[in-house]
Amino acid sequence: MTQMRVLNNYISVDCVIFGFDFDKLNVLVVERTLTNDDGVVDFSDLTLTGNHIFEEETIVEAADRILFDLTGLADIYLEQFKTFASPDRLKKENDRKWLLHDGRDPDKRIVSIGFFALLATQKVTLEWKGRNIKWLPVDEVKSLAFDHNLILEEALKALRSKLLHEPIGFELLPDKFTLSQLQKVYEIILDTTFDKRNFRKKVARMKYLIPLNEKQQGVAHKPAQLYLFSREVYEKTRKEILNFLV
Amino acid sequence: MTQMRVLNNYISVDCVIFGFDFDKLNVLVVERTLTNDDGVVDFSDLTLTGNHIFEEETIVEAADRILFDLTGLADIYLEQFKTFASPDRLKKENDRKWLLHDGRDPDKRIVSIGFFALLATQKVTLEWKGRNIKWLPVDEVKSLAFDHNLILEEALKALRSKLLHEPIGFELLPDKFTLSQLQKVYEIILDTTFDKRNFRKKVARMKYLIPLNEKQQGVAHKPAQLYLFSREVYEKTRKEILNFLV
Numbered sequence: 001m002t003q004m005r006v007l008n009n010y011i012s013v014d015c016v017i018f019g020f021d022f023d024k025l026n027v028l029v030v031e032r033t034l035t036n037d038d039g040v041v042d043f044s045d046l047t048l049t050g051n052h053i054f055e056e057e058t059i060v061e062a063a064d065r066i067l068f069d070l071t072g073l074a075d076i077y078l079e080q081f082k083t084f085a086s087p088d089r090l091k092k093e094n095d096r097k098w099l100l101h102d103g104r105d106p107d108k109r110i111v112s113i114g115f116f117a118l119l120a121t122q123k124v125t126l127e128w129k130g131r132n133i134k135w136l137p138v139d140e141v142k143s144l145a146f147d148h149n150l151i152l153e154e155a156l157k158a159l160r161s162k163l164l165h166e167p168i169g170f171e172l173l174p175d176k177f178t179l180s181q182l183q184k185v186y187e188i189i190l191d192t193t194f195d196k197r198n199f200r201k202k203v204a205r206m207k208y209l210i211p212l213n214e215k216q217q218g219v220a221h222k223p224a225q226l227y228l229f230s231r232e233v234y235e236k237t238r239k240e241i242l243n244f245l246v
Numbered sequence: 247m248t249q250m251r252v253l254n255n256y257i258s259v260d261c262v263i264f265g266f267d268f269d270k271l272n273v274l275v276v277e278r279t280l281t282n283d284d285g286v287v288d289f290s291d292l293t294l295t296g297n298h299i300f301e302e303e304t305i306v307e308a309a310d311r312i313l314f315d316l317t318g319l320a321d322i323y324l325e326q327f328k329t330f331a332s333p334d335r336l337k338k339e340n341d342r343k344w345l346l347h348d349g350r351d352p353d354k355r356i357v358s359i360g361f362f363a364l365l366a367t368q369k370v371t372l373e374w375k376g377r378n379i380k381w382l383p384v385d386e387v388k389s390l391a392f393d394h395n396l397i398l399e400e401a402l403k404a405l406r407s408k409l410l411h412e413p414i415g416f417e418l419l420p421d422k423f424t425l426s427q428l429q430k431v432y433e434i435i436l437d438t439t440f441d442k443r444n445f446r447k448k449v450a451r452m453k454y455l456i457p458l459n460e461k462q463q464g465v466a467h468k469p470a471q472l473y474l475f476s477r478e479v480y481e482k483t484r485k486e487i488l489n490f491l492v
Contacts (some may be wrong), residue, residue, distance in 0.1 A: 006356060010257070010357075011256070011257050011331055011357050012357065015285065020275075053331070053357065055333070057333070058331070058332055058333065059329070059331045080328060080329065082326060083305070083326065083357075083359045085257060085304070085305045086304055087297070087301070087302055087303070087304065091366040109254060109257065109301065111256075111257050111329075111357055111359075113331065114330045161411075164411075165407075165411050167412070225288055
């Protein structure tokens with residue numbers, strides 16, 4: 001006998017799932033359509049990927065579940081970055097309608113714990129469950145439901161800040177990547193450009209980037225060397241990095 | 247006529263208020279005593295400083311309110327660092343008793359948004375409202391109520407990480423401070439020691455530390471020069487710092 005799982009009505013998790021496609025940063029969004037009882041579409045708009053937590057579930061388990069449901073992937077970089085609980089966050093017209101139609105009270109506060117996830121878009125087959133989800137370039141995001149524009153903005157801030165202090169850029173790439181691809185990750189997220197030679201110099205100091213005896217395949221240009229991120233080497237050299245920074 | 251303010255039952259804010267006394271890092275704790283209806287003390291233990299939010303209040307307003315209530319100060323460094331919502335966080339014996347005695351259901355989940363605050367202990371007169379609060383050296387903290395040991399531990403992690411990347415150490419000192427005092431802040435929080443000359447060299451690169459034409463007063467040793475942190479200079483030189491780090 002399986003136990004009924006009960007959703008908690010006032011604690012939710014929103015995941016800002018960032019996906020990089022070698023060219024730009026994208027975010028996974030869900031199409032939300034409210035169809036009235038007479039079958040007429042009232043409105044259709046976009047939300048981030050999120051859900052309420054189950055009563056017996058931790059918030060990390062909830063975020064993992066949401067990620068798995070949408071991507072089929074279980075081992076994704078995921079980080080809690082900020083919590084959103086403004087009294088106004090559910091008060092836009094469409095959001096009130098949506099909640100009421102769903103049998104919920106839009107005047108009750110719902111707290112949402114924001115996580116961001118990082119992956120290479122090519123790792124995901126979005127169609128695996130037939131959901132109405134899609135990648136949207138972050139630069140092209142317009143109005144989102146609830147306070148999701150704010151959540152996205154704060155996730156971007158957290159991502160930029162983290163990228164400056166910790167090697168997480170490779171999480172947006174396939175397991176094996178080229179240095180040009182890594183440079184592009186930094187350039188896009190930090191909205192800047194680097195001189196190629198200077199960037200290579202910086203990279204040379206990152207001992208946790210392991211060059212492989214392997215090159216790109218099936219590319220039109222001269223194939224570049226592939227690299228791997230080693231968490232083990234990173235953890236070992238981390239102390240050194242901290243001492244350097246202080 | 248003032249409007250009745252209603253507390254939200256399931257969203258709370260916990261503040262880890264760190265205070266530095268030139269020698270060690272302390273945290274502000276509250277003595278919680280459960281007295282039964284017959285006047286007998288059932289138990290007494292320690293909690294962090296926290297409270298539920300009011301229905302019309304943002305979480306930052308709630309954190310500011312808690313800080314002001316306890317310290318009488320309005321302009322304190324305050325940062326949201328992590329949210330706590332484990333299904334087990336209210337389930338310890340004393341905590342269940344406490345909640346039941348308070349007319350609340352210990353089986354309902356309460357989400358707590360953690361903030362940490364930084365200040366110099368000398369800025370606060372704890373007795374101003376006659377509360378049962380006190381400074382406890384972080385190293386001497388034993389068992390706290392709820393999941394407050396975990397919240398403290400995560401606040402310390404966030405503080406250490408932030409201190410490595412941003413100039414926040416001076417928030418733990420009086421407005422005017424000496425370089426030895428600043429060095430002590432770094433040493434205590436990062437649990438390390440620095441060679442004095444090396445530390446001075448690093449400090450010399452921090453253009454936002456402004457030397458004053460003023461020295462310590464009333465000290466037994468040779469009075470040292472006083473410094474001031476300038477947010478204006480920091481914001482101006484910040485871009486430079488980021489470029490250096492990348």
